[in-house]
Amino acid sequence: MHLLHHSPNEPVEALIQSGLQHAAELLDSLLNQNSDYQNARIDAGTFISWLMEDHPAWSQKLAEFGSSELFTHRLKGFLTLAQRRDQLLRHLALAKSQLNCHDVDKLDKRGVVRKAIQSTFPRWSGETVEESIGDAVILLGGSRLFETAAGYPVKHAPQVQRYMVTEISPKLQAARKLANAVQPDTCFLVSRSDAPRSLQEHIHEQVAVVVPLTAKSDAPWIFHCQDGQFTYREVLIEDGDGPISIPLLVGLERGRIFFDYEALRERLFNKLRAELPVLYVSSEATMLATYPFQPFAFAENFYAEVTNFQMGWESDISHGMPFEQRVDGLRRNRFPCHVYVNRFVEDLAHHSVSGSALPDV
Numbered sequence: 609m610h611l612l613h614h615s616p617n618e619p620v621e622a623l624i625q626s627g628l629q630h631a632a633e634l635l636d637s638l639l640n641q642n643s644d645y646q647n648a649r650i651d652a653g654t655f656i657s658w659l660m661e662d663h664p665a666w667s668q669k670l671a672e673f674g675s676s677e678l679f680t681h682r683l684k685g686f687l688t689l690a691q692r693r694d695q696l697l698r699h700l701a702l703a704k705s706q707l708n709c710h711d712v713d714k715l716d717k718r719g720v721v722r723k724a725i726q727s728t729f730p731r732w733s734g735e736t737v738e739e740s741i742g743d744a745v746i747l748l749g750g751s752r753l754f755e756t757a758a759g760y761p762v763k764h765a766p767q768v769q770r771y772m773v774t775e776i777s778p779k780l781q782a783a784r785k786l787a788n789a790v791q792p793d794t795c796f797l798v799s800r801s802d803a804p805r806s807l808q809e810h811i812h813e814q815v816a817v818v819v820p821l822t823a824k825s826d827a828p829w830i831f832h833c834q835d836g837q838f839t840y841r842e843v844l845i846e847d848g849d850g851p852i853s854i855p856l857l858v859g860l861e862r863g864r865i866f867f868d869y870e871a872l873r874e875r876l877f878n879k880l881r882a883e884l885p886v887l888y889v890s891s892e893a894t895m896l897a898t899y900p901f902q903p904f905a906f907a908e909n910f911y912a913e914v915t916n917f918q919m920g921w922e923s924d925i926s927h928g929m930p931f932e933q934r935v936d937g938l939r940r941n942r943f944p945c946h947v948y949v950n951r952f953v954e955d956l957a958h959h960s961v962s963g964s965a966l967p968d969v
């Protein structure tokens with residue numbers, strides 16, 4: 609690991625530490641929402657964009673000091689520490705017990721953190737360890753091991769949550785009307801405040817996805833579905849006179865709802881941090897399902913599935929299956945009824961419900 613390069617002057621160092629404190633708080637918040645953030649690999653660029661979005665005043669100061677590159681370097685080291693947080697906590701507990709010190713006020717935090725880092729990263733040089741201590745203290749500062757109370761927080765697996773109301777907000781009504789005018793396979797993005805008021809407290813992202821339903825029975829079916837797992841399925845796309853494509857779709861609700869992850873990644877999935885909130889809107893009701901979603905782990909899993917499906921193609925063709933037969937099994941008419949495929953998205957989050965302010969269709 610490269611040295612963390614502490615700041616050349618106190619004001620900049622204070623600004624960097626403030627940013628790392630924001631990072632520690634955001635990590636804890638994400639972990640509370642989704643346990644898949646435990647010891648996870650996190651993309652520093654995406655994480656910085658979240659910090660800047662949450663703390664615009666701090667972000668502006670960072671730019672004014674010309675310290676964005678320095679902070680990025682420090683954050684990468686900080687996220688490396690966070691990826692081994694469980695190990696650091698275990699070694700922290702051991703180091704504390706070896707000191708035989710029961711008075712927390714007299715506890716040498718830097719000393720026990722130094723031992724924890726050395727044990728967790730035994731190949732790090734002494735200089736790198738010393739450079740990392742301050743940032744590790746920020747990361748672990750809320751640990752109960754620094755308090756008089758003993759014990760660890762209880763973890764629980766993330767689960768799909770479902771809620772339904774016989775109410776449709778004006779923005780969701782507008783989305784249903786637009787669904788008949790925009791290109792097929794289009795979902796919509798709305799702000800949390802655009803959902804029915806009684807559902808807003810259950811949405812923990814700034815935005816939610818809207819999937820208009822054509823059948824009244826689909827909302828209660830999804831509401832009572834017990835399957836919250838992501839599935840994967842290829843589909844043959846034939847758009848006009850252009851070349852065919854065979855994207856890998858991400859499925860929900862036992863294959864009733866599909867998203868083209870690669871087509872929607874930038875405009876939809878990259879806006880999400882810890883859950884995928886979907887508002888299924890029929891003519892009579894709004895059903896909200898919040899699916900646990902950890903974007904970094906999800907991307908890794910998705911592209912691993914892409915590789916698996918590619919290997920499946922190679923295996924079938926090598927064993928004599930005609931290409932046309934392989935493709936024929938992926939046509940849309942092979943899908944059962946009441947399946948919703950989402951390949952495009954219209955962003956309504958920043959539009960009013962007045963016709964003049966909605967996107968042209």
